[in-house]
Amino acid sequence: MNTYYEKLLGGRQGAIGLLVLGALLIVVFPLLFDSFRLNLVGKYLSYAFVAVGLVLCWGYGGILSLGQGVFFGVGGYCMAMFLKLEASDPISTRIQSTPGIPDFMDWNQITSLPAMWQPFHSLPLTLLLVIAVPTLLAFVIGVAMFKRRVGDVYFSIVTQAIAAILSILIIGQQGLTGGVNGITDLKTMLGWDIRTDSAKLILYFVNVGLLLVCILIGRYILTSKLGRLLMAMRDKEERVRFSGYDVASFKVFVFCVAAAFSAIGGAMFTLQVGFMSPSFVGIVPSIEMVIYAAVGGRMSLLGAVYGTLLVNFGKTYFSETFPELWLFLMGGLFIAVVMYFPNGIAGLYESHGRKYLARLLPSGRAKAKATEKNDTSRQSAVPAEGVYLETAK
Template sequence: MESSSNRLFSARDLIGFAVLIAIIFVVLPIALDGFRLNLFGKYLTYAFVAVGLVLCWGMGGILSLGQGVFFGLGGYCMAMFLKLEASTPENTSIQSTPGIPDFMDWNQLTALPAWWEPFNSLFITLIAVILVPVVFAFIIGVAMFRRRVGGVYFAIITQAFAAILTILIIGQQGFTGGVNGITDLRTLKGWDIRSEEAKEILYFVNGGLLIVCLVIAQYVRKSKLGRLLIAMRDQEDRVRFSGYDVASFKIFIFCLGAAFAAVGGAMFTLQVGFMSPTLVGIVPSIEMVIFCAVGGRLSILGAVYGALLVNWAKTSLSESFPELWLLGLGGLFIAVVMVFPNGLAGVYAEHVEPRLMALLGKSKAAAPDSAANETPAE
């Protein structure tokens, strides 16, 4: 354990990463048709949020019920750029004011609002996708963590933010597209994102970015910061008395989680072709937590599987038995808290892995590496 903890990847981590990479880049593309692959591309965008939540919630003990806000802000930034590109004067010549997005025209706006202007540039947009949510997270984080607000209060306040942003987006129809969101997105710098091939390429871009995020998350886990986070989660005061600035670590990890969610949101917009307030509010935000919880709140790889599995179950169940889905999701929330607090990753580490090892003839127990950061104590 001591020797492996200094390296970025232990052998177990490497195998885990390799299996995930194989699944995302080889198994799924071969096994699924274009339509299903696009759906899994959408699920992958949620996995970004789930990975961020593992860092914030599983390791840091900060439960944010407002990840949808960051997902949404990232997604809206991207959607604004794509919408402006789609709203050329030629495309919108039937409007009373050509050259502005259609929903603005429907709401009697005659000029593009000033804060939309920067989103004409892809470069600024890409920066904004990360920067806007991170700055927002930073403000919330500074205000809350400096005053030592945490736990359930933090959860409720972040949930309030999710509610506020949704109401704001729906209310300001002329500026935001209202409840329909920003739809009818066509091209990215002239590249048609609606075609089958584009969706497939975006799926691979998604997978690649997700792996990058996972490596960053792995780095955080293995660094001193990661160990401090777990220490803070379990005994915040002792860490503070040891001379560490607890609030700064919390703010950093919250911002990092927000950045992951924002990347996911921007990729969602590209992959699915729209962004709407239904992805921002309280319900999606808390669903994102369940992706993470199902996968295992302490396992970054587990979170990816959690996001994929829950969403896949949601799609297939609500296709055939829509009334069962809510019951299933509700049951999942309860089960994952009461029966499997460590989610799929916990089940794997406890039951599957030892047998797998035994099967492979290795007597080496798998426990030590996992014991370092298991059992969430709250």
């Protein structure tokens, strides 16, 4: 029991952090915001799936992927295809030349549903494909890159290129994907209207629940032997390889996990926003998602969520309050974080917040005094010549 407690929750401190985040998302935000704002928060949290995955593959694995928007978009498109087929029943599309197919296909003179769309008539199969297709794509990319020891900046450039290629491909295949407009006018899921306020509230809580599950999975990975190997590979990859471990396989695994998390976020984005377009697949959104993880702290799963919320709240506030200056204000925010808080929000808490909170609690004050006393006694034990205590012993 203690083992699972340590691995899933990260001990007492991890459990408290997860509890605070859960209370904020499940209790505070629904009470604080109206339906419109809460739906915006749900949209932001769908990006947090990507940031959590980046903590795993970038923060701990040292794999900086600048193409996570690819997996976010593929997962979103898989969900959008199911919803679009449901909205394109023969009765609703009876005015088309070919009823029963999406409207953009009819506009492009396609007379039958393409084979790649056929599996998306089934919701269980769609949910499987939401995770399976991006994960398989990540596996192919990972094997091609990591087995050939392509890493560091070269891997980042390759992922950027893949994001650009997929975005261009989606726009070019207008008859299959909706082109630059994407897949829009998504209304129901199994007859349930996802556009109502009550539906958006339910989808928000589903989104929060899935995000917390992904955080628990990520924490389990990081507290296991695999997590320690990931950090070892990030710092001394050759030493891990010479120790007999298959470094490429570990990299492929964590890259696939991050892709699966991103795909879940993309599917939840589609459900909550009601459309999916190639603008979420390209290079710019992928880089923004890296910024979310950097602002929150690339070594903290919870910090990634806070970073995502902070950046997106900032974008919304600045664009509403200072419509002509908001891009400059957001740029200033990013520069300030990089210069003064290189470890993000989580690093700021580690360096200042934890000590402050510890001093507020009685047990924390006693512990701080004991630590201070201990440090003073150690310093007095060091010889005047500056020889370390361990050396003196």
